Amino acid sequence: MYLTFTEYGLFLGLKSERLVVKKDSQNIKEFPLNRVKFIVIDGNGITLSSNLIMQCSLRGIHIFVVNFKNEVISSLYGTQYHLHQYINVSNANT
Numbered sequence: 510m511y512l513t514f515t516e517y518g519l520f521l522g523l524k525s526e527r528l529v530v531k532k533d534s535q536n537i538k539e540f541p542l543n544r545v546k547f548i549v550i551d552g553n554g555i556t557l558s559s560n561l562i563m564q565c566s567l568r569g570i571h572i573f574v575v576n577f578k579n580e581v582i583s584s585l586y587g588t589q590y591h592l593h594q595y596i597n598v599s600n601a602n603t
Contacts, residue, residue, distance in 0.1 A: 510545050
């Protein structure tokens with residue numbers, strides 16, 4: 510599932526195993542995290558919780574921030590696989 514958020518004032522958070530979208534403290538929508546592949550932030554004033562960012566990183570869910578030209582200006586994703594490869598390479602040299 511590829512999710513794009515554009516509306517000012519949205520809050521993206523985590524509730525159990527679900528991404529929760531809120532506006533003005535009211536739940537608008539929920540998405541199961543195990544079905545999400547990419548999250549695109551395409552607008553100003555959209556807030557993400559640190560818990561959501563952490564879970565996305567652990568699950569390999571990419572978060573992209575794009576500008577008005579639809580160009581990616583920032584991305585967040587987990588590095589645990591890169592770290593694992595680094596450890597393997599380090600252990601092979603000893």
